[in-house]
Amino acid sequence: MRGFTKVSLALSAMLASISAQADYAWNFPEPVTPMALDTLHVHNKFMLITMVIFFVVLAIMIYSIFAHRKSKNFKAVADKAPSTAMEIFWTLVPFAILLLIDFVIMGIPAYHSVIMMEDTRDKATMVVKVTGSQWRWQYEYMDGDAKGIKFVSNLSTPKEQTDKGYQGKKDEQYLLEVDNHLVLPVGEKVRILMTATDVMHNWWVPQFGSSRLAVPGFLRETWVQVDKAGTYRGQCKELCGKGHGYMPVVVDAVPMEEYKAWVVAKKEEMAKASAGADKEWTKDELVAEGKGVYEKNCAVCHQITGAGLPPAFPALTGSKIATGPIFGADGKYLKDGHLDRVLNGIRVMPGWKALLNDTEIAAVITYERNALGNSVGDVLQPAQVKAARQ
Amino acid sequence: MSTTTVAHHDDHAEHPTGIMRWLTTTNHKDIGTMYLTFSLIMFFVGGAMILGIRAELFQPGLQLVNPEFFNQLIGVHALIMIFAALMPAATGFANWMIPLQIGAPDMALPRLNNWGFWLLPPSAILLTLPFTLAMFGIGDGALATGWTFYPPLSVQGGIGVDFAIFAVHLLGVSSVLGSINIIVTLFNMRAPGMTLMKMPLFAWGWLITAFLLVATIPVLAGAVTMLLTDRHFGTHFFDAAGGGDPVMFQHLFWFFGHPEVYILLLPVWGFIPQILETFSRKPMYGYKAQVYSFWAIGALSVVVWAHHFFTSGMPVPALLYFMYSTMAISLPLAVMFFCWIKTMWKGSMSFETPMLFTVGWIILFGIGGLTGLVLADVAADAQYHNSYFVVAHFHYTLFAGGIMGIMAGVYFWLPKMTGHMYNEKLGKVHFWLTAISFNLTFIPQFFLGLAGMPRRIPDYALQFAEFNMISSVAAFVLGLSQLLFVYNIVTCIKGGKKATNKVWEGAQGLEWTLPSPPPYHSFTEQPTVK
Numbered sequence: 001m002r003g004f005t006k007v008s009l010a011l012s013a014m015l016a017s018i019s020a021q022a023d024y025a026w027n028f029p030e031p032v033t034p035m036a037l038d039t040l041h042v043h044n045k046f047m048l049i050t051m052v053i054f055f056v057v058l059a060i061m062i063y064s065i066f067a068h069r070k071s072k073n074f075k076a077v078a079d080k081a082p083s084t085a086m087e088i089f090w091t092l093v094p095f096a097i098l099l100l101i102d103f104v105i106m107g108i109p110a111y112h113s114v115i116m117m118e119d120t121r122d123k124a125t126m127v128v129k130v131t132g133s134q135w136r137w138q139y140e141y142m143d144g145d146a147k148g149i150k151f152v153s154n155l156s157t158p159k160e161q162t163d164k165g166y167q168g169k170k171d172e173q174y175l176l177e178v179d180n181h182l183v184l185p186v187g188e189k190v191r192i193l194m195t196a197t198d199v200m201h202n203w204w205v206p207q208f209g210s211s212r213l214a215v216p217g218f219l220r221e222t223w224v225q226v227d228k229a230g231t232y233r234g235q236c237k238e239l240c241g242k243g244h245g246y247m248p249v250v251v252d253a254v255p256m257e258e259y260k261a262w263v264v265a266k267k268e269e270m271a272k273a274s275a276g277a278d279k280e281w282t283k284d285e286l287v288a289e290g291k292g293v294y295e296k297n298c299a300v301c302h303q304i305t306g307a308g309l310p311p312a313f314p315a316l317t318g319s320k321i322a323t324g325p326i327f328g329a330d331g332k333y334l335k336d337g338h339l340d341r342v343l344n345g346i347r348v349m350p351g352w353k354a355l356l357n358d359t360e361i362a363a364v365i366t367y368e369r370n371a372l373g374n375s376v377g378d379v380l381q382p383a384q385v386k387a388a389r390q
Numbered sequence: 391m392s393t394t395t396v397a398h399h400d401d402h403a404e405h406p407t408g409i410m411r412w413l414t415t416t417n418h419k420d421i422g423t424m425y426l427t428f429s430l431i432m433f434f435v436g437g438a439m440i441l442g443i444r445a446e447l448f449q450p451g452l453q454l455v456n457p458e459f460f461n462q463l464i465g466v467h468a469l470i471m472i473f474a475a476l477m478p479a480a481t482g483f484a485n486w487m488i489p490l491q492i493g494a495p496d497m498a499l500p501r502l503n504n505w506g507f508w509l510l511p512p513s514a515i516l517l518t519l520p521f522t523l524a525m526f527g528i529g530d531g532a533l534a535t536g537w538t539f540y541p542p543l544s545v546q547g548g549i550g551v552d553f554a555i556f557a558v559h560l561l562g563v564s565s566v567l568g569s570i571n572i573i574v575t576l577f578n579m580r581a582p583g584m585t586l587m588k589m590p591l592f593a594w595g596w597l598i599t600a601f602l603l604v605a606t607i608p609v610l611a612g613a614v615t616m617l618l619t620d621r622h623f624g625t626h627f628f629d630a631a632g633g634g635d636p637v638m639f640q641h642l643f644w645f646f647g648h649p650e651v652y653i654l655l656l657p658v659w660g661f662i663p664q665i666l667e668t669f670s671r672k673p674m675y676g677y678k679a680q681v682y683s684f685w686a687i688g689a690l691s692v693v694v695w696a697h698h699f700f701t702s703g704m705p706v707p708a709l710l711y712f713m714y715s716t717m718a719i720s721l722p723l724a725v726m727f728f729c730w731i732k733t734m735w736k737g738s739m740s741f742e743t744p745m746l747f748t749v750g751w752i753i754l755f756g757i758g759g760l761t762g763l764v765l766a767d768v769a770a771d772a773q774y775h776n777s778y779f780v781v782a783h784f785h786y787t788l789f790a791g792g793i794m795g796i797m798a799g800v801y802f803w804l805p806k807m808t809g810h811m812y813n814e815k816l817g818k819v820h821f822w823l824t825a826i827s828f829n830l831t832f833i834p835q836f837f838l839g840l841a842g843m844p845r846r847i848p849d850y851a852l853q854f855a856e857f858n859m860i861s862s863v864a865a866f867v868l869g870l871s872q873l874l875f876v877y878n879i880v881t882c883i884k885g886g887k888k889a890t891n892k893v894w895e896g897a898q899g900l901e902w903t904l905p906s907p908p909p910y911h912s913f914t915e916q917p918t919v920k
């Protein structure tokens with residue numbers, strides 16, 4: 001049939017033109033965990049089976065389309081009712097074949113894959129907790145030398161590149177780069193605990209083959225065991241609001257010694273930061289520090305200028321909360337005051353208590369009160385934030 | 391709605407004229423026409439939304455819309471296409487054809503029928519109004535959670551969510567009313583001699599659909615009502631802080647959502663074999679086998695829902711159960727594919743537009759079905775889930791399997807409805823444009839999904855650029871080709887070669903014994919079926 005030739009010509013022309021793009025992916029990216037490897041095998045096998053079925057059936061149909069046409073004067077041959085024995089035979093045989101394909105050829109490997117995927121604990125040597133929130137990931141190491149290491153991982157593609165209408169050159173890892181990578185040792189089975197603070201998220205690195213929903217208020221788990229050193233990238237896979245496309249996952253898999261060195265360095269860095277919380281900061285220091293914190297965490301909704309996007313995201317410039325008092329007469333922070341709002345959030349606004357340290361919260365509040373068109377003039381010290389958390 | 395399709399044959403049918411005719415009509419053909427017209431309009435509304443999306447995704451970076459608006463477009467596109475384009479099209483055919491096919495003068499409950507239709511325009515307005523309100527600074531736009539309403543995102547959302555909840559309520563009431571009408575009609579108004587197992591297959595497909603709707607729409611209505619009270623009245627059905635569970639919503643939603651797929655497809659599976667037997671010039675093969683397959687699929691459809699969220703986390707036995715039960719759907723579907731091809735086998739085939747759409751439909755729906763079988767595998771689903779692979783898969787089932795099937799039906803029955811033949815040449819052009827651009831739109835999306843592009847993102851990494859570009863260009867061709875569809879329909883209504891009663895050489899069934907177009911009241915004398 002002429003039409004079908006046309007379709008197949010068009011399709012093959014398209015395929016040829018794309019395969020000219022040498023580095024283009026036609027299948028899953030290279031697997032680096034046992035789970036991803038298994039997934040790739042299962043996927044290839046299933047695809048092969050379904051393609052064989054598809055092309056065999058298609059061939060029969062196309063033969064019929066060519067041979068049994070009125071334009072070739074083919075006279076219709078009515079279907080005769082078969083004998084009961086033949087009917088039973090012709091019903092059971094295809095059913096048996098299908099049952100074999102579905103539940104044996106496809107079903108048995110699928111069973112083993114599920115068991116492997118769900119076994120998060122056997123031989124796991126460490127635990128990392130992943131917390132999704134709008135729109136960043138937080139990582140916490142739960143045991144071993146790294147216990148207590150905790151940090152937030154934000155998109156680090158420059159903001160002007162993701163802005164509407166940006167025409168210039170984009171970074172090589174556009175939308176797939178973060179400030180703090182998750183670091184994991186090569187070859188260790190890591191149990192991943194997953195949760196979320198606001199809405200649902202899904203922590204996904206295609207080369208790991210695992211993906212699990214992060215549900216607020218619940219712990220879900222999965223595991224990864226990266227067998228090859230390298231940097232792996234993925235994205236949030238559950239629609240989580242306007243920043244859904246802007247919360248990538250970046251994981252560095254490094255050899256054990258390198259990992260250990262990283263743990264030591266990270267611990268020192270954290271100790272330095274908490275020491276900073278006890279010293280007295282000047283207003284300028286806080287404002288300078290707060291600008292960075294603000295632009296990384298707050299500007300996505302309240303905008304760089306503080307103008308917000310009303311009605312969903314109110315302006316901070318001239319806002320009652322950002323220019324009103326922080327503490328009441330009793331020395332405790334006011335409900336619905338500036339510090340309360342930043343620590344605990346309200347409705348769409350997340351609470352930052354768990355995401356930012358004392359210095360960062362003090363800095364960003366001081367920044368919001370003394371920049372963005374506001375000039376309240378006061379200073380919030382990290383020590384005050386620390387006290388307020390008690 | 392200005393064109394009267396049956397105006398010249400009103401022998402003894404008095405009815406108001408002008409707008410009042412359409413507002414007050416209880417005639418099954420008038421209501422069917424309104425359903426089909428509404429569906430066609432909404433098909434273009436939903437299509438315009440997705441072309442906005444494809445334009446944005448043409449290249450990396452944000453060019454046209456901001457992420458908030460992007461999220462609104464995807465969800466409303468889906469709700470409109472499913473509830474306001476595909477379902478009303480199937481109901482429109484049911485209204486038009488079921489009385490004709492079973493030898494009844496009209497539907498059993500004509501006033502209910504009228505009410506069922508007139509609930510649709512308000513719900514379409516409810517769905518789209520928040521876009522307009524946002525332009526005047528009221529609220530922050532339409533539903534931005536995707537069509538699935540997943541909390542907590544939908545609890546967090548703005549007034550668009552409330553509008554969508556009420557729209558879904560109205561659409562649900564409309565569907566249930568339509569379903570009750572069809573069930574009552576089929577059980578009570580068949581011509582003498584037409585036993586259930588002699589009923590046309592289209593009527594069978596709709597009977598199962600109607601039961602599925604009556605069974606599952608109340609669950610959806612309940613789920614979105616719980617969402618509404620979570621949003622405004624302090625309940626915690628889906629909030630862990632109050633002892634609820636967000637994943638429970640997914641169970642409730644997909645308990646409706648999976649049967650919904652078959653609700654959309656069963657009517658099409660009903661008339662596709664009728665088109666095949668017409669253009670193969672031999673009776674359909676395996677009528678009973680197909681009816682039993684409908685039953686099997688209807689039953690299986692309500693016990694497989696959790697395969698839509700394997701990655702949400704559930705016990706291993708549940709994962710295995712939902713995986714194997716999902717794979718079992720391939721059994722009745724295989725029976726149906728076999729019957730379709732056996733109907734063509736050794737027929738005397740000709741390839742007018744309805745037959746072209748039907749053959750294309752079988753192939754493309756086959757791809758949708760087979761990728762569905764692959765998706766059933768829990769382990770691999772961790773990769774496919776919420777990636778573009780899934781987007782491509784369900785467009786093969788719902789655009790190819792749903793809308794292209796409806797198009798086959800339109801070309802098949804349009805001469806009967808209007809009394810004129812459509813332009814065969816343009817019909818064929820429409821088919822080839824649609825089939826080719828559809829594949830060019832969605833085949834790249836399979837590869838995007840495998841490469842790791844998540845769905846519902848407004849902007850993407852540079853590695854996904856080429857396939858997105860192909861997909862966007864093809865989507866615009868696909869969208870623009872549908873203007874030809876409208877042109878074909880309009881010219882066919884206005885005039886064209888007179889259609890005979892039988893229209894097609896191989897046509898079988900009672901609807902082809904009536905004049906084209908049929909009189910305002912179909913059977914003044916009840917036919918008998920031997």
